[in-house]
Structure formats: structure tokens, C-alpha cells
Amino acid sequence: xxxxxxxARSRILVKAEGLSAGYGSGRRDIxxxxxxxxxxxxxxxxxxxxxxxxxxxLRVLAGILPYRGSLAxxxxxxDGTLASPDADSLVERSLLGPKEAARxxxxxxxxxxxxxxxxxxxxVMMGRYARRQGGLSGPSPGDRAAxxxxxxxxxxxxxxxxxxxxxxxxxxxxxxxxxALAQEPSIxxxxxxxxxLDLFYQIDLLGRIRERMDSGLVKASIGVxxxxxxxxxxxxxxxxLDGGEIVAYGSPDEVLESPEANRVYRMNVGQTLRDLLxxx
Amino acid sequence: xxxxxxxxxxxxxxLGVSSGASLGAGLAILFGLTVxxxxxxxxxxxxxxxxxxxxxxxxxxxxxxxxxLEGNTVILAGMVLSLFLNAALTLFSALSKEGMNRxxxxxxxxxxxxxxxxxxxxxxxxLAGTLAIYRYRRELDILxxxxxxxxxxxxxxxxxxxxxxxLASVMTGTVVSFVGVIGFLDLAVPHVAxxxxxxxxxxxxxxxxxxxxxxxxxxxxxxxxLIPPLDLPVGAITAILGTPFFAHVYLSSRRRxx
Numbered sequence: 001x002x003x004x005x006x007x008a009r010s011r012i013l014v015k016a017e018g019l020s021a022g023y024g025s026g027r028r029d030i031x032x033x034x035x036x037x038x039x040x041x042x043x044x045x046x047x048x049x050x051x052x053x054x055x056x057x058l059r060v061l062a063g064i065l066p067y068r069g070s071l072a073x074x075x076x077x078x079d080g081t082l083a084s085p086d087a088d089s090l091v092e093r094s095l096l097g098p099k100e101a102a103r104x105x106x107x108x109x110x111x112x113x114x115x116x117x118x119x120x121x122x123x124v125m126m127g128r129y130a131r132r133q134g135g136l137s138g139p140s141p142g143d144r145a146a147x148x149x150x151x152x153x154x155x156x157x158x159x160x161x162x163x164x165x166x167x168x169x170x171x172x173x174x175x176x177x178x179x180a181l182a183q184e185p186s187i188x189x190x191x192x193x194x195x196x197l198d199l200f201y202q203i204d205l206l207g208r209i210r211e212r213m214d215s216g217l218v219k220a221s222i223g224v225x226x227x228x229x230x231x232x233x234x235x236x237x238x239x240x241l242d243g244g245e246i247v248a249y250g251s252p253d254e255v256l257e258s259p260e261a262n263r264v265y266r267m268n269v270g271q272t273l274r275d276l277l278x279x280x
Numbered sequence: 281x282x283x284x285x286x287x288x289x290x291x292x293x294x295l296g297v298s299s300g301a302s303l304g305a306g307l308a309i310l311f312g313l314t315v316x317x318x319x320x321x322x323x324x325x326x327x328x329x330x331x332x333x334x335x336x337x338x339x340x341x342x343x344x345x346x347x348x349l350e351g352n353t354v355i356l357a358g359m360v361l362s363l364f365l366n367a368a369l370t371l372f373s374a375l376s377k378e379g380m381n382r383x384x385x386x387x388x389x390x391x392x393x394x395x396x397x398x399x400x401x402x403x404x405x406x407l408a409g410t411l412a413i414y415r416y417r418r419e420l421d422i423l424x425x426x427x428x429x430x431x432x433x434x435x436x437x438x439x440x441x442x443x444x445x446x447l448a449s450v451m452t453g454t455v456v457s458f459v460g461v462i463g464f465l466d467l468a469v470p471h472v473a474x475x476x477x478x479x480x481x482x483x484x485x486x487x488x489x490x491x492x493x494x495x496x497x498x499x500x501x502x503x504x505x506l507i508p509p510l511d512l513p514v515g516a517i518t519a520i521l522g523t524p525f526f527a528h529v530y531l532s533s534r535r536r537x538x
Contacts, residue, residue, distance in 0.1 A: 059428070062428070062431070062432045063431055063432065064427075064428050064431050064432065098431065098434045098435065098436045099434040101434065102432060102433055102434025103434070105432070106432060107428070107432035109428065112426070112429060113425070116424050116474065116479035117474075117478070118421070118478075118479050118480065119478070122421070122479075122480055126418070126421060126422050126425075126433060127433065129418055129419075129422060129433050129434050129435065130433065130434030132418070179433075183433065183434075189432075
């Protein structure tokens with residue numbers, strides 16, 4: 001199967017070819033021979049059964065795990081412009097410096113915490129790390145504005161001085177989304193970001209991410225989802241992983257209606273989702 | 281240390297770094313080692329090398345059990361290592377009667393330095409070390425959220441942690457080998473400072489240093505004046521005051537985990 005056609009003309013942001021990765025040296029690869037193309041405006045969702053390598057793939061994309069094969073990004077300059085506008089000048093992930101990578105991708109984990117009681121404002125300001133000047137200087141007006149904008153976008157303006165330990169689950173995840181947005185990345189990586197949230201906050205969080213993408217501030221996203229209904233609602237394209245390999249790749253409907261999906265989830269996925277929506 | 285290892289119980293003392301330094305320096309005292317041209321700084325140099333070896337060994341060992349260095353594995357390992365190193369020092373000191381007294385008093389911690397040379401050396405190392413660590417204040421804030429997030433925020437987590445641990449070991453090693461082991465303040469002061477001024481390292485690093493220094497002077501004052509004309513070992517004062525504090529931190533951190 002091939003990538004969806006409707007975005008075929010927009011700019012390529014990520015291109016993976018023959019990508020394999022695992023934990024530790026000499027151990028079996030958790031993901032194998034992954035290939036996909038992410039274009040501007042795309043919301044790519046990765047689905048699959050537990051242990052299929054979804055989170056591992058995302059951790060590779062986030063630069064947390066090393067990889068073999070090719071994973072190329074359209075890197076972003078400090079001023080926010082894309083350094084490489086065409087597919088020929090994509091930069092290999094492993095060649096990006098840590099700060100450069102953090103200006104290209106931001107990572108929203110399932111659950112984050114710090115033992116120490118940082119405030120919401122301090123936490124969101126950490127998103128500016130890759131864009132701030134070193135040395136002894138404090139945050140610049142630009143940093144403050146970006147933090148304020150990210151907190152506004154996440155509905156946290158009144159909570160800047162609240163310690164993150166005293167936030168509800170929904171507020172906490174919004175604080176980490178704000179931190180990711182403060183990085184001003186071109187690509188947002190989402191690792192089951194709604195996993196521990198009530199339904200209202202799940203829809204709310206994904207809505208805020210879509211808003212941010214619709215306004216062009218975030219160019220594309222790659223998300224790992226456990227909940228197929230949420231994935232279908234959010235995705236513009238979809239990858240189904242099984243045993244660390246891509247077994248279906250295309251539009252959400254193509255993937256969810258595929259025989260591979262039925263095999264992986266051991267049921268008629270398309271029919272079941274329709275039933276859930278009609279009877280629920 | 282607490283921020284780097286994401287552990288509220290971490291300190292040079294609980295990780296065995298102080299014991300490592302004291303074993304190294306102790307051996308140098310006992311056997312009267314003098315490495316020319318090191319001369320005067322032999323004891324501190326031995327302490328420093330031993331403390332560096334200790335932390336490297338401890339981190340290797342803990343990582344083998346718990347690759348992500350989370351939870352209290354590293355503290356337990358540090359405590360065990362600390363006991364082992366202290367026992368080794370005791371054994372060695374039993375072998376050499378004449379060195380024992382000198383060693384015992386040095387081990388308890390005392391500021392009764394001789395001359396301004398050692399003072400200048402300790403001051404220079406701690407000042408330079410504190411400034412160097414201060415440069416990493418933002419990385420320290422971010423590291424408390426864990427390596428994965430540090431990396432995705434643009435911090436090279438592994439390298440930064442290694443540099444910070446090395447800096448802390450240098451400082452601990454130097455100070456311990458000049459004045460002996462003075463425990464518990466290193467653990468307690470960051471907690472007090474964090475309670476009072478918040479967890480951001482921009483304020484925490486200089487204020488911890490100031491607060492620690494001030495409390496140290498107070499403890500030293502107590503040690504010298506509590507039972508005149510005796511000059512009590514200041515390490516004993518801080519330990520007696522610090523142990524209940526350690527228990528409190530441990531118990532309240534366990535409660536939080538529930």
C-alpha cells in the first residue's frame with residue numbers, strides 16, 4: 001500500500017527508509033525495515049497491538065533511541081524557517097545536534113513527572129531550552145512570548161504559578177503539551193498522549209493539537225494510539241505495525257478496513273468500530 | 281546529585297563518594313604516602329582519585345541492576361558500598377596503631393586546618409565547581425523529568441549527567457580529603473533550600489551553597505563551644521542533627537510514592 005494521495009503535493013518533512021532499531025547492542029530489533037513519508041499537514045497515526053513496536057518507533061523518531069537505516073528530517077533553523085524546503089536536502093536525524101533536533105521535533109509522552117515541584121510556567125519555559133542563548137542570560141522577550149502563547153493555546157494562562165504536582169491529569173498533560181509547543185517544533189510526536197485522561201480531556205487535548213496544526217504553527221504530527229476510535233478521528237494517514245513491521249499503510253479507512261487489521265486485532269475492525277459508534 | 285539522579289535521597293554521603301574519598305585519603309595518611317612532587321596535596325589527591333573511582337563503580341554497578349537509574353537501587357548500592365569502604369578503612373587502620381588516632385579524628389570531620397594553603401585550595405575548588413555546575417542550571421531543571429524528555433527537549437542527557445557527577449565528585453573528593461567526612465548537610469541543605477526557594481536551579485545552586493556554608497559555620501561554632509574546652513568533631517554534630525532529617529525525607533518520599 002502507498003501513502004494517501006491527497007497530500008502528495010505538500011512538502012516532505014520526514015522520510016524513513018529501511019529503519020530498524022532495538023534496545024541494547026546485539027539484541028533483536030524491535031522495529032524492522034520501517035519506511036514512510038510524512039508531508040506537511042499530515043497527522044500520521046501508528047496503531048497496532050501491545051508490544052508491536054509503536055512506542056519504540058516513536059522513541060527512535062524523537063532521537064531517544066539510535067537506529068539503523070535512514071531517517072531524514074527537513075531540519076529547522078533557529079529563526080523557524082525550514083532549512084531544507086525540498087526532499088533532496090533532508091538531513092539525517094543522527095546528524096542533527098541535540099538542540100537542532102529539539103527544534104525539529106517535540107515529544108509528548110504518555111505521562112511525565114518530576115519529583116521536584118516546578119511550576120507550570122517554569123515547566124513550559126523548559127521547552128525553550130533548545131532556542132535560548134547559553135551563558136548567564138535570562139529568557140528573552142521572544143522566549144516569554146512563546147511561553148505565553150503556548151500556555152494560552154493550552155488554556156493554562158491562569159495556572160502559571162501552580163506547581164505541576166497540584167494539577168489534575170488533564171491540566172498536567174496540557175502543561176506538557178504547552179512545553180512541547182513552546183519548542184516551536186515542525187513535527188509533534190505523540191506517545192498515547194491521552195492514555196490517562198477522561199474522555200473530555202482526550203477530545204480537548206487532540207482538539208488543541210489540531211488547532212495548532214490548522215494554524216500552521218506545527219507542520220505535522222506522528223502519534224501512537226491505542227484507542228482506534230480516537231486514532232480514526234485524529235488521523236489523516238495511518239500505519240499498522242505488527243511484530244515490528246509495517247503490515248498496512250494508507251488512509252485511516254484503508255488501514256482499518258484491511259484484512260491485516262482484522263488479523264492483528266482478531267476481529268472485523270471496520271465493522272466493530274461502526275457498531276461501537278452506532279450502538280454506543 | 282539529587283536532581284541528576286532524580287532521587288531525593290542522593291548525596292555524596294549516601295552514595296558512598298565521601299567514604300571512597302575518606303578511604304583513599306585515609307590510606308595515604310596511614311601509610312604516610314608522599315608522592316613527590318605532590319607533597320602537601322598527596323592526601324587530597326588520593327581522596328579525589330578514590331572518590332572518582334567510587335562513583336564510577338557505583339554507577340556501573342547500579343546501571344547493571346537498574347539501567348534507567350530510577351528508584352532507590354542506586355541509594356541502596358551506595359549505602360552498601362559506603363559500609364564496605366568504611367569497613368575497609370577500619371581494617372587498615374587497625375593494622376597501624378600510630379596512624380589510628382590521627383585518622384579517627386580526621387575521619388570525624390574537622391575544620392582545624394593548618395595554614396591558609398589548604399583553605400585556599402578548598403575554596404578555589406568549591407568556588408570553581410559551583411560556578412561550573414551553575415552553568416548547567418537549565419539542564420539540571422530538565423534532567424529532573426528524566427532522560428527521554430531531556431533528549432527530546434535538546435539536552436544530551438548522558439553527557440551532561442556524566443559531567444555533573446564528575447564535578448560533584450571532584451568537589452566532594454577535595455573537600456573530604458582536607459577536612460574529613462562531614463555528612464548529612466549535603467543531603468539536607470538542598471531540601472531546605474528547595475522548600476524555601478523552589479526547585480529551579482538558577483536560585484537553588486547558589487542558595488544551597490550559601491545555606492550549606494552558613495549551617496556549616498553554625499555547626500562548627502556549636503562544635504567548638506558546646507562543651508568547652510573540648511573541640512568536638514563537627515561531623516558528629518551534623519550527623520546527630522541530620523539523621524532525624526534523613527529519616528523524615530525517606531519516610532515522606534515513601535508516602536508520596538503510594
